[in-house]
Amino acid sequence: MKVLVAVKRVVDYNVKVRVKSDNSGVDIANVKMSMNPFDEIAVEEAVRLKEKGVVTEVIAVSCGVTQCQETLRTAMAIGADRGILVETAEELQPLAVAKLLKALVDKEQPGLVILGKQAIDDDCNQTGQMLAALADMPQATFASKVELSSDKASVTREVDGGLETLSVSLPAVITTDLRLNEPRYVTLPNIMKAKKKQLDVFKPEDLGVNVAPRIKTLKVVEPAKRSAGIKVPDVATLVDKLKNVAKVI
């Protein structure tokens, strides 16, 4: 069984982004870019399934600018067998990415598609569910445990108030939550090996997908700042402030 894993190149999670002074967006020039953390978990899960012998090939896919090749190389250093880049300089919104992935699903016929539950830049949490709908596959989002058999996946999901387990027939779409696994560190030999792995490049037109954005960003601003608070010397003062100044207890 083949597994398709989608990976997104995003601003590294340690970077505190700044809003551009003309309010047209956030400044991502010269900041560190990395693989979206949830996607790293997705790649790790796919590679573990391969190591267990239930999966034969792991294909990493990224959609975006040329530099996404680096993100794909990272995925291949974790253990993906090959990479596919759908290259475009256009802004890609989740619906467009889902359509590109659907075209690749039709081409590659994977038994399973694993994606991160959300990207930490646009915080949308949409692509996996959209792909499942377009490909008419069942979905198991926010996964914290995945067990695979030949025609079904049993997936434990993180939901409000606890955990839920679903059984979905394959092919299916799974999106990862934080507790699914802890991605391995990539080693230098694996980084070197990854450079030799196959990486195919397509354009959205090659896949017959129109990626024009549906949602226009009118402006991006800094969030309202909290006014600076005070330090209190001891617990008694804290209790007094809460009771008599803030009046919240």
Next chain:
Amino acid sequence: MTSLVIAEHDNASIKGATLNTVTAAAAIGADVHVLVAGHNAGAAAAAAAHIAGVSKVIHADGTSLEAGLAENMAAQVLALISNAAGNYTHILFPATASGKNVAPRVAAKLDVGQISDITKVDSPDTFERPIYAGNAVATVQSSDAVKVITVRTTGFDAAAATGGAAQIETAAAAADSGKSSFVSREVTKSDRPELTAAKIIVSGGRALGSSEKFDEVMTPLADKLGAAIGASRAAVDAGYAANDLQVGQTGKIVAPELYVACGISGAIQHLAGMKDSKVIVAINKDPEAPIFSVADFGLEADLFVAVPELVAAL
């Protein structure tokens, strides 16, 4: 122009997140209908009809809707939208685990973009939403005929649960997709208020050191304040607290009256989940901890001393 709110409920009652979503729908300015899709959910539908500002409740009942499976829920919503009599222009889900699960399926089938996690309605096609863990706020405009939206509940007040008198209409339940099935659910049993609805939250971080210490220190404080318990991602990853207690960018987004952060350093991902709280208290022994930059009242102290002292003083 009509808005359809997809209710979050447990068949017997309506969950709080639905009320905030109704407020967002009302801000759009259209008629507000509420879909209650479930199994034996008559009581929830009746409760939805009492929500102020709702003009119609659509009640779809069947075993296919019992577990809230995304495939069946999406099919149910799509069936209502395809009925032209509905004239639905806006479909709103609360941005909860179940709303986030279903909404994009509906958007993709309609071939429209989704606007996630809105915190403000500027006009019927323009909305504000946080991006980059809340470090920026984007104003976005949708050109699609139908707007599929998830609503960040902390961005909108709750609509009054009573005062409305909407008519209840029944709709046929969507057929089961046959592709997914519910197996089991482990719900954390707790007498405490729900994290996203609590007026006071006490939250613990990695500094607590173990799950025993987490319980030993945080529980008495929560009991004393009648508060919900939250945790930072570091505390959850270390196994000190359950997954569903995580507050932050990718966990729960909360905005209580009072948020007490104990031994939480304040990574941007955590701040994203709680910085809209009305009053923030931080107890941390590291004077440089970023949490102090958002705290109204900061106490630089060892939490193992300060928290029991606080419990005694309350």
